[in-house]
Amino acid sequence: MKLSDFGERIAGDAGILRLMDDLGRALSGGKPTAMFGGGNPAHIPAVTHTYERQLRAIATDPVQLQAMLGNYDTPQGNDRFIRAIVQLLNDQFDWGITPDHVAVTPGSQSGFFMLFNLLAGTRHGIKRRIMLPIVPEYIGYADQLIEPACFMPIRPTIRKVGQHEFKYRLAAQSLSIDDSVAAIAFSRPTNPTGNAMTDEEVSRLAAMARQAGVPLIIDSAYGLPFPGVIHDAATPYYDDNTVISLSLSKIGLPSARVGIFVGPPPLMKALSSANAIVNLASPSIGQYIARELVASSDIMELATQHVQPFYAERAAHARQLFMDSLPPDLPWRFHIYEGSYFFWLWCDGAAKTATQLYDYLKKRGVIVVPGEFFFPGIDVSTWPHAQQCIRINFSRPDAELTAGARILADGVRWMYGNK
Amino acid sequence: MKLSDFGERIAGDAGILRLMDDLGRALSGGKPTAMFGGGNPAHIPAVTHTYERQLRAIATDPVQLQAMLGNYDTPQGNDRFIRAIVQLLNDQFDWGITPDHVAVTPGSQSGFFMLFNLLAGTRHGIKRRIMLPIVPEYIGYADQLIEPACFMPIRPTIRKVGQHEFKYRLAAQSLSIDDSVAAIAFSRPTNPTGNAMTDEEVSRLAAMARQAGVPLIIDSAYGLPFPGVIHDAATPYYDDNTVISLSLSKIGLPSARVGIFVGPPPLMKALSSANAIVNLASPSIGQYIARELVASSDIMELATQHVQPFYAERAAHARQLFMDSLPPDLPWRFHIYEGSYFFWLWCDGAAKTATQLYDYLKKRGVIVVPGEFFFPGIDVSTWPHAQQCIRINFSRPDAELTAGARILADGVRWMYGNK
Numbered sequence A, B: 001m002k003l004s005d006f007g008e009r010i011a012g013d014a015g016i017l018r019l020m021d022d023l024g025r026a027l028s029g030g031k032p033t034a035m036f037g038g039g040n041p042a043h044i045p046a047v048t049h050t051y052e053r054q055l056r057a058i059a060t061d062p063v064q065l066q067a068m069l070g071n072y073d074t075p076q077g078n079d080r081f082i083r084a085i086v087q088l089l090n091d092q093f094d095w096g097i098t099p100d101h102v103a104v105t106p107g108s109q110s111g112f113f114m115l116f117n118l119l120a121g122t123r124h125g126i127k128r129r130i131m132l133p134i135v136p137e138y139i140g141y142a143d144q145l146i147e148p149a150c151f152m153p154i155r156p157t158i159r160k161v162g163q164h165e166f167k168y169r170l171a172a173q174s175l176s177i178d179d180s181v182a183a184i185a186f187s188r189p190t191n192p193t194g195n196a197m198t199d200e201e202v203s204r205l206a207a208m209a210r211q212a213g214v215p216l217i218i219d220s221a222y223g224l225p226f227p228g229v230i231h232d233a234a235t236p237y238y239d240d241n242t243v244i245s246l247s248l249s250k251i252g253l254p255s256a257r258v259g260i261f262v263g264p265p266p267l268m269k270a271l272s273s274a275n276a277i278v279n280l281a282s283p284s285i286g287q288y289i290a291r292e293l294v295a296s297s298d299i300m301e302l303a304t305q306h307v308q309p310f311y312a313e314r315a316a317h318a319r320q321l322f323m324d325s326l327p328p329d330l331p332w333r334f335h336i337y338e339g340s341y342f343f344w345l346w347c348d349g350a351a352k353t354a355t356q357l358y359d360y361l362k363k364r365g366v367i368v369v370p371g372e373f374f375f376p377g378i379d380v381s382t383w384p385h386a387q388q389c390i391r392i393n394f395s396r397p398d399a400e401l402t403a404g405a406r407i408l409a410d411g412v413r414w415m416y417g418n419k
Helices: A005-010 A015-028 A045-059 A062-070 A079-093 A108-119 A199-212 A265-279 A285-295 A298-325 A354-363 A398-415 B005-010 B015-028 B045-059 B062-070 B079-093 B108-119 B199-212 B265-279 B285-295 B298-325 B354-363 B398-415
Strands: A102-105 A121-123 A126-132 A151-153 A157-161 A165-169 A181-187 A216-219 A242-247 A259-262 A332-335 A342-347 A389-393 B102-105 B121-123 B126-132 B151-153 B157-161 B165-169 B181-187 B216-219 B242-247 B259-262 B332-335 B342-347 B389-393
Touching: A005 B108, A005 B121, A005 B265, A015 B265, A045 A062, A045 A285, A045 A298, A045 B045, A045 B062, A062 A285, A062 B045, A079 A102, A079 A259, A079 A285, A079 A298, A102 A108, A102 A265, A108 A126, A108 A181, A108 A216, A108 A242, A108 A259, A108 A265, A108 B005, A108 B265, A121 B005, A181 A199, A199 A216, A259 A265, A265 B005, A265 B015, A265 B108, A285 A298, A285 B285, A298 A332, A298 A342, A298 A398, A342 A398, A354 A389, A354 A398, B045 B062, B045 B285, B045 B298, B062 B285, B079 B102, B079 B259, B079 B285, B079 B298, B102 B108, B102 B265, B108 B126, B108 B181, B108 B216, B108 B242, B108 B259, B108 B265, B181 B199, B199 B216, B259 B265, B285 B298, B298 B332, B298 B342, B298 B398, B342 B398, B354 B389, B354 B398
Parallel strands: A126 A151, A126 A181, A165 A332, A181 A216, A216 A242, B126 B151, B126 B181, B165 B332, B181 B216, B216 B242
Antiparallel strands: A102 A259, A121 A126, A157 A165, A242 A259, A332 A342, A342 A389, B102 B259, B121 B126, B157 B165, B242 B259, B332 B342, B342 B389
C-alpha cells in the first residue's frame, strides 16, 4: 500500500486514534474497571428524554420527517437551525450576529480541520502557523494540519497552588506575533486540563490577534452558552475578529456530529465553501432534533438544570475521592478545575512517564489518556512536564470512581518508583 | 482575510458550490419552473415510510435510543451496521469480505476526500495522481485534492448512436500506467453522464491497476447493491485490489451523511484513521436507521420494488419528452442512459457554451448544471466537447418536466444561434 506523504501522516499512530480505539474497545469488548479515558459525554436521563421527545415529534410529522431525512441542507447548514442559534446567542450575549456569521460543520473536529487548513500553511511562499497560546491543548488538533510543523505552541507558566494543585498561566513574556502567525486558537475551558483562560488573558490575546490582523479562535465545546460547564469567573468573549465554536456533542448528541462556528462572515463563507468540497453538506438530523430547543432557549435550561449540576456533582465527588486516595506525601498535582469533563493530573518529578503509567493502569483495567498527545508541536522529550501528565474523565459512576481511584493511587506510587 | 494557498483554492468558485447554492436557493427562495440542477434524490413515499418505521422503533426503545444519540461510534463506524453490510454484500455477491474490509465515513464525499488524499499527492518526492479513465466525472471530485494537478483525466472515445444519442468508451489506446499513478477511480454508473462502464472496460482497468500495484476505486453511489439504478449489462466488479463505495444518500437518506467503503483491509484501516483525525467519528443516526434494513435485506426490496421502478419510469417518461421536444434538425445528443439519476445532453457543434446555456435557462426558471465542472484536470478551453454539455436531473414531477422541456428546447435552439 503506497500512501502519499500526507496519507502516511494521517494513517499513522495519532493520539486521537489511541483514544478512540480504547474507547471503542472498552465499550464493545471486555468492560474495564474504570473508563476514565473517553470523551463520551455522560448519559443524563433528563437530557435523553428531551431529545427523545423532539425525535418523536418529528417522526410523527410527515412534512418535517420527509425534510429531515430526504433533503441535503446547504453547505452552510440548516437554515432554521442557524436562525435559532443566531437568536439564542444574541439573546444570551447581545453579540449582534446574523446568519452570515454562522457555519455548521459535521462536528467541530471536522470544522477545525477545515478552519485550521483554510488559515495555516503556505501562503504566497510564506509558511503561516496556528499559535496555541497555552499547551497542553485538545488532542484532536494535533494531527489536523495538512502541512507539517504549522502549530506554534507556547509553553505556559505553571503556578503551583497549595500542596496538590496548579494552574497554567499565559506566559506573557514569551508572546510575540508576526507575519508567520495565521491565527491564535485555544479551547476554553480547555480539554484536557480543565483550565479556563482568565478574562485578562483572553483580552490580551484578542488585542494581539487584532493587531496582527488574524482571527482569534475560541473552542467553546464545553463552554458557554451550552453546556456551559465552566466556572463563573470566565466571561464569554466575542468581537468581530473572533471565531467561537460550539458543539451539540457535549450536551448529549455526540453521535449527531454537529459543530457550530460563529465568526466574521467572509471566513464563515470560506468555511461553508470548504464544507461543500470536503463533505458536500453537514448531517441534518441533529440540527432538526436540536433546533426547537435552541429556538425556545430550552437548551439553556437543559444545560443549567441538568448538565451543569450533573458535572458539578461528579467533579466535586471525584475530586474529593482522588485527593483522599492519592499518596499525600508525593508531589502530584491536579490542575485547578475550572470546567470541561476532565481532570489533568501532573506527577511532578516522577521517575516514569505518563505513557508508562497509562500502560500500567490499562493492564489493571483503568483507562486514561497519556498526556504526551496533548502537546501539539512540542517535542515532549525536551520538557519533563509534558511526559508527566494524564487526562482523566471524571464523570463516571461511583463504583468506577472508587475502584479507579484505588488503582490510580497505586499507579502514582509506581510512577514515582516507590512501589 | 488571509487564507493559505490551499484555503484560497477550496474557498474559491468551485463547481460544487454553484450546484449546492442553486439547490439551496431553489429549495428555500423562489421556486424555479424546473429544478433539473440538484442531486437531491426524489422523495418516494414508500421509502420515507420505511425509514419512519425504523426511526419510531428506535425512538420507543430507550436502550437503542440512548445508544444512538449518546455514544460516539468508533472511527471505523457502527459495529452492527458494518456487520450487516458485510452480510448483505456476501449474500448478494459472494465477495467473502469481513468487517475489516469496511470503513464508514460522513458521506461518500468526505470519504473520497480522505481516500484520494491518502493516495494522491507527493510521496517521497514523486507526485502521484488519481487516474480518471473516463471524464466527464463526478463534479464533487474536482476540487478535493490537496495538492493541485493531481488528477490524470483521460478523454474517452465518443461513439455516436443514431441521430440523437452517444456513448463514451474507454480510449484504450491512450491508457498507460506508470509510477506516477496512485489509483484508478471512476463512478459506475457515472454521475453526471448516466454511462455505465462496460464489464470489459472494467476488467481492463482492474488488470492495469493490479499490474501497477494501485487500487481500483469504483464509486457505486447509484449502483449495486442499492439503489441499483444501473442497467443489467453492468455486472458488479470486486476483487482484493478494489475499493467500492456505497452510500445511503441515493436510497433516500442524503441528510444522514453515511458513506460506506469496502476494500483491502490495510487501506480501509488507513481510511478509518484519517476519519478519526479529520472527523473524530461518522454520524451514527443514519447507520442506526438503516442497519436493520440492511441486516434483513429489506433494503434490497426497497431498492428493487420502489427506487428502481420509480427512476425507470421517470427516466423513460422524461427521455421521451425531451426527445420529442428538442429541435429534431439540430445535432444535439443525449448520452445513452444506463443508470444514475441524470441525463447528459451534448450540443455538438453549438455556437455557445454550456455555461451560457446555464445562464439562459436559469433566467427562465430552469436550473441545470453546466458541464464544464465535470472535467477535473482538463482545460475545457482545449476541448470543445467539454463546453457543450449540461447535466439534467430527470427525476422531477410531470409538470416540471413538461414546462422544463419546452424551455430547454428554446435554450438548445438559442445555443446553436438559431433564434
